[in-house]
Amino acid sequence: MELxxxxxxxRGSDFLLLxxxxxxxxxxxxxxxxxAIATDRAINGFRMACTLIxxxxxxxxxxxxxxVVELHWDRLMTRTRNRPLPAGHITRAAALSLGSGMIAGxxxxxxxxxxxxxxxxxxxxxxxxxxGYTPMKRRSPACVPIGAVAGALPPVIGWAxxxxxxxxxxxxxxxxxxxxxxxxxLAAILYIHRDDYAGAGFALLYSNQRxxxxxxxxxxxxxxxxxxxxxxxxxxxxxxLIGTIGLNALLLVCSGLFxxxxxxxxxxxxxxVSMFYLPVFLTLLLLGRK
Numbered sequence: 001m002e003l004x005x006x007x008x009x010x011r012g013s014d015f016l017l018l019x020x021x022x023x024x025x026x027x028x029x030x031x032x033x034x035x036a037i038a039t040d041r042a043i044n045g046f047r048m049a050c051t052l053i054x055x056x057x058x059x060x061x062x063x064x065x066x067x068v069v070e071l072h073w074d075r076l077m078t079r080t081r082n083r084p085l086p087a088g089h090i091t092r093a094a095a096l097s098l099g100s101g102m103i104a105g106x107x108x109x110x111x112x113x114x115x116x117x118x119x120x121x122x123x124x125x126x127x128x129x130x131x132g133y134t135p136m137k138r139r140s141p142a143c144v145p146i147g148a149v150a151g152a153l154p155p156v157i158g159w160a161x162x163x164x165x166x167x168x169x170x171x172x173x174x175x176x177x178x179x180x181x182x183x184x185x186l187a188a189i190l191y192i193h194r195d196d197y198a199g200a201g202f203a204l205l206y207s208n209q210r211x212x213x214x215x216x217x218x219x220x221x222x223x224x225x226x227x228x229x230x231x232x233x234x235x236x237x238x239x240x241l242i243g244t245i246g247l248n249a250l251l252l253v254c255s256g257l258f259x260x261x262x263x264x265x266x267x268x269x270x271x272x273v274s275m276f277y278l279p280v281f282l283t284l285l286l287l288g289r290k
Contacts, residue, residue: 014084018067018095019060026278028052033282034174037289044162050113051161054075055154057106058122062129064099068092069134076200079193083167110161125153137202140278141211144186145179152178155282174285176226180201181278183219184255187212188271192264213259218268220255224248229279237262240288247277247284 006070030171067074067085074080081225103126110119127151136143155174159167190197191212227244254273258266262273 014151016091017083018064018098020063023063024056024059028056029279030154030178031055031158031164033184033286034155034171035162036158036286037155037170037174038159038162038168042218047113047161050109051118051158053104054108054110054114055122055157055213057109058126059154061099061102061104061105061106062126065103066131066134066232068096068099069130070137073200073202077193077196079196114161115164117167118157119154121153121157121160125150125157128153134198144183144190144215148179148182148186149181152176154178170230170235173226173229177281178278180219180223180226181274181281184223184251184270185274185278186214187216188258188274189269191258191262191267192271210259210262213255213262217252217255218260220251224252230285235290236285236288237290240284243279243284243288247281251277 017226032052036043061191064210067083067202071085073253074083075086080086086091107119107122110122131144133147133150136146152175156167156171159171159174216264231241231244250273251270254266254270258270
């Protein structure tokens with residue numbers, strides 16, 4: 001059975017591109033880590049399933065609606081013009097219906113199987129991403145920290161879902177880590193594709209082209225400081241300590257080289273390390289607890 005307007009978007013590759021599957025997987029991983037860390041007893045399988053399914057649906061739906069809003073600009077950019085919407089593999093109306101339905105379904109699942117606070121944080125993430133970050137991308141570089149707020153909420157959602165809404169200081173650490181991590185990660189992406197973004201009219205870059213590199217280094221240092229909090233609170237062991245020292249040293253070196261010699265080569269190196277950093281850190285945090 002074919003959904004109206006979707007056409008060849010039935011193909012798995014088109015669907016995965018439409019929902020930005022790699023980003024959704026990262027959201028799910030961060031949510032699962034937050035859920036697992038918040039659980040001192042045996043994990044409630046039903047609640048965790050509702051958390052991950054609901055968060056996955058809302059994240060995927062938000063990615064689709066972001067592309068619905070940015071369809072005109074995506075057609076202008078080399079890196080996005082072959083996505084399913086600008087390429088004509090799915091109509092705008094069908095994508096709008098699909099994205100809205102996924103968000104509504106995801107929120108319903110979260111409401112039925114988790115906690116009101118988890119639903120509230122998920123709604124906040126959707127609102128910040130679609131009503132804050134998405135329109136601000138064409139107005140001001142301030143969109144970057146706004147978007148980072150939305151991107152830092154998944155582990156908080158997981159924590160709120162697992163703990164009956166009781167947040168603790170670890171929740172702030174998880175939020176702070178994901179917030180700070182996104183700045184060097186996005187700075188590398190923006191530098192690599194700066195001409196593409198500028199040509200499409202996105203106001204993502206500061207007039208001073210060294211600003212992304214400065215931000216990347218400052219927030220890499222901030223990230224290192226935040227990851228030290230569990231050590232100072234004596235809640236982690238030697239595995240976490242050694243692992244995070246190595247990760248932070250690697251990220252600081254790459255962001256420092258990007259600052260000293262801004263270029264696509266150093267930006268790509270920073271991007272690669274940032275992609276490696278987050279899943280490894282979250283795994284260390286989960287496994288390295290005392």
